[in-house]
Amino acid sequence: MSRIERRFAALRAEGRAAFVPFIMAADPDLATCEAILAGLPAAGADLIELGVMFSDPMADGPAIQAAGLRARSGGASVRHTLAMVRRFRAADSDTPIVLMGYYNPLYIYGCAAFVKDAAAAGVDGLIVVDLPPEEDAELAPFARAAGIDFVRLATPTTDDARLPVVLGGASGFVYYVAIAGITGTRSASSYAVIQAVTRIKRHTNLPVAVGFGIRTAAQAEAVAAVADAAVVGSALVQKLAETLDSAGHATARTVPEVLAFVRDLATGVQRARRGKAA
Amino acid sequence: MTTQPAIPNSFRSGPDERGHFGMFGGRFVAETLMPLILSVEQAWEAARIDPAFREELDYWLKDYVGRPSPLYLAGRLTAHHGGAKIYFKRDELNHTGAHKINNTMGQILLARRMGKTRIIAETGAGQHGVATATVCALFGLPCIVYMGATDVERQAPNVFRMKLLGAEVRPVTSGTATLKDAMNEALRDWVAHVDDTFYIIGTAAGPHPYPQMVREFQCVIGNEVREQIMAAEGRLPDTLVACIGGGSNAIGLFHPFLDDPAVMMIGVEAAGHGIATGRHAAAMTGGRPGVLHGNRTYLLQDEDGQIQDAHSISAGLDYPGVGPEHAWLHDSGRVSYVPITDDEALASFQQCTRLEGIIPALEPAHALAHVAKIAPDLPKDHILVMNMCGRGDKDVFTVAKALGVAL
Incomplete structure (x- = not known):
């Protein structure tokens, strides 16, 4: 059983959904990001999505674009990101880490080498935004063979005819992108989210995580009531940005305020107890 | 087994049903x-x-764009270089000028x-x-x-x-x-x-x-050239030259001739300040394969796979990638790709304007600069077609600035 499966099984037993914060590796610098990462489990993160920066993030809105630019000047690279995971994993062997990013940096690192190094560092899953099922044969099978879950994205445009394509070979969980749009812009209605999660669950037994557009504890609670996980990215990254000085550097407020916001969001998710889950 | 790509029976059959040209595209x-x-x-x-x-x-x-565009024998430029017979495909005469x-x-x-x-x-x-x-x-x-x-x-x-x-x-x-x-x-x-x-x-x-759709819409260029050169010379051209940013004008000229092995093709990339300076837009000469904007192709990027900025005096060539079919034609060796710097393009821009009374866009001025390099050494019966893919009215301010002229 993978670390992701264990975590979702444990949460199912507790009768609640997972809270999944997203932070960009090396935003705003390596040391600050690492301090935030280390503090996330205690602040209520059940799984962690760690962004791998790319110069051209075509599915991301302004908040995550800005985080990527900060990370780039903060020294982000695939190598540094994996080193950060390795150090995190030395202290925490339970909290799954999923790397999220775009294909080119992984491709240039080399798919085989990347999968090997990521598995050794303690990475549990991959979300590669611009690698649809039609193109992922050069990465996904190697990831699975190395014990890394390959998480696929489903969106409002993924109809019932296409869902089996997306879900074929998916593992870990399914990430439902709640809006047809980029990160950090609009929010979906609760009704739309319920409809979508129900639809996806007709096609898979994998847990369904919902992201895009969740900005507050109340929204996280509403999503957690119907999905298996709520992902918050842009709002968290924006909170981090608000604590930086005018030159974009971390301040004494950065780590505590980001973690406080994580606690707040996690509390929202934990409120949404669902009794015995389906 | 060899790792070298096999030479295909046809260079015109791509892409496959998933949009791949060899390893490129997708x-x-x-x-x-x-x-x-x-x-x-x-x-x-x-x-x-x-x-x-x-x-x-x-x-x-026909009625709105003004096609077919003429195939014009650039007599004074031909005489000036003293070698190959140089034809311009006049796509700069289209409505909107390119x-x-x-x-x-x-x-x-x-x-x-x-x-x-x-x-x-x-x-x-x-x-x-x-x-x-x-x-x-x-x-x-x-x-x-x-x-x-x-x-x-x-x-x-x-x-x-x-x-x-x-x-x-x-x-x-x-x-x-x-x-x-x-x-x-x-x-x-x-x-x-x-x-x-x-x-x-x-x-x-x-x-x-x-990539396939844009190519097919641009193939009107090469298809017309084929007919026009047969009418003018009774045979196919020896060499085709076109500039490459993303490469749509070049693929439109080249594609109808890809399976005519006697026709040599040269794509001209923008070398900006020079490949060695790192300030250029020559994805194939100075980049390597990667994935951006929906396709795998040659890209300017750093060792971490972050995309780098392109530089060219020609804004139309100022892109860090290139169309995936060109990447494939490059690797298969069917088309040669060469770099031309800002300065070389500027010189040809002025030369063409004075000799032919045609102000080229800075993009085809790169192709002209390569023609200037090879034409003098080619025999007088060598037929060379260069795609004049845009007119230079839009560039006069840029050129004035580069030449230090205040307007």
């Missing part, structure tokens, strides 16, 4: 766009074999066929933006053009032209605020407006079916 897009891309492909597959679609496109190309409208006309007809009611586009120099705004005005569709804020500033006349045509120009400040960021922003717009919007991509790049 469909590397977010899931939100996948169903949409598949529906564009479906509509395109139906349209390309529908005689009514072809007939409609031919009508607009080859871009061959493609925007085709794509807007497809958009109409699909019932799309809103058009988006990216533009660098503004030529594709103007060509898109033009066909949107013609068919009464709203048009939004994404343009890097840096380009908005340095291409003010084209920005005004687009606005006159009724388009909304949205300056893009994200990333490095150039063409690649404009393309990112157009893709973001598309992701958010999947129901009603058609994205008219300006070059033979992006996710499948765009």
